[in-house]
Amino acid sequence: MTAEFIAQLKSEWFERFNGIFENSKTIPSSDLKCVELCQERCCPRPDLRLKPPHKVSGSIVVLLPFEMEYLMERTGVARDVFRRWPLALTPDVTIEIGMFDLGKTCPFLTENLQCSIYQFYPLDCRTYPLLPVLNYRRELEWELGSSCPSLALLNPKFGEAVKLIWQELLPVLPQAWWDLYAFADHWKGWPDPKENCNAS
């Protein structure tokens, strides 16, 4: 029963991802100059570990439910490239949410800072520098990633289209996922938590 329930959820989320990527073809360009201007803060990668934490804001990617499985299926990457957190949906059903951080850096970033899976790249990456926040009335609010160097170029029509995607996801995103998303503001994943394990 549990396995069937998870399979059903996974199937529903895969359909949503297919829809998002299909519709993305019609989303206006963000007009951001990521490749030209963003050499510092976007995409979690090993050299960011050398920087002080306050210099690497925006370097955590939180995947949606089953987005990790979707990426695994589409790209062939293994599960262990992701930081994984448990998300309990019921007392008996726990799924895993994938994340990239400075301990589990993005495996899809090429040496010249290009995204190798642009066709399927995560909604969290796709949305940046817009940052969704769920308020106490369970309404979406939006913040801007202030460290984005091409923020001033952001196309408002892109913003409207992305916000609509999130608005449609809102009813199916569990509160616990939003709690994880909020936690990610306080997490870098480096140094490796294993290094802390025997220290205290």
Place this chain on the structure above:
Amino acid sequence: MPLDINGPNGAILHEVHADDAHLLDVACDLFASIFPEDHRHLSYVRPSALGRHPSHPNTLDHVWVVEQGGEWVGLRVFSYILTRDFGYGAYIGFLPKVRGQGMGRWLVSLVHAQLDMDAQLFGKPGSIGFLGEVERPIDCETDEERRVAERRLQFHRRCGAIILPVPFIEPLMIEGVDYLSPEDVRDESPRPMYLVFNPSKRGSEIQNLNLVNFVHGIYLDVYRLPRQHEFVRHSLAYLLGE
């Protein structure tokens, strides 16, 4: 700097000391009234009012009660963990008639201030915040229980708490205490809970929380579990990839 004990709508904070029999009774009555489901843990209140108790070797404990308009309306039991730079909030609760007045946030700010003073007393620069355990609404059996659990969780979110993504099982009792025995809790089972962290101003500036430190702080230092206890390993399993 002493705490400002004056809160919303004439509320006044009182610290309960072990030698004040009247206030201790007030605290116990509030505990029984606000946390009836935890009645077996009422015995935790009195030793906590001592500040330092041999059964709590790693914590400096506080019991506070809140008075408003001549009535006792709120209770807070919390500790500074001597071996860490954060605290542990065991219980916070108010009578229903005073909810919605901002009492919770007021008390949280006072707890942060007290923990800062405690940390400095023990040679730390300050406190980064405090941990707490909150019921998971998904574990509730009835709609009413779920509604209460969601309200409690939302209260913590509104007070600035971060829900930590580590799986957490609440132990039945602190190991080795002299005021409660395993026999007293034989009908209870350890429950999955949310482990939440309420950061102080200092803590909110930390961009990389040390989850291992939190898990060890609450399990090893507060509950006094051994490092290899299954609950500790379960909590850290995702984090350490085990």
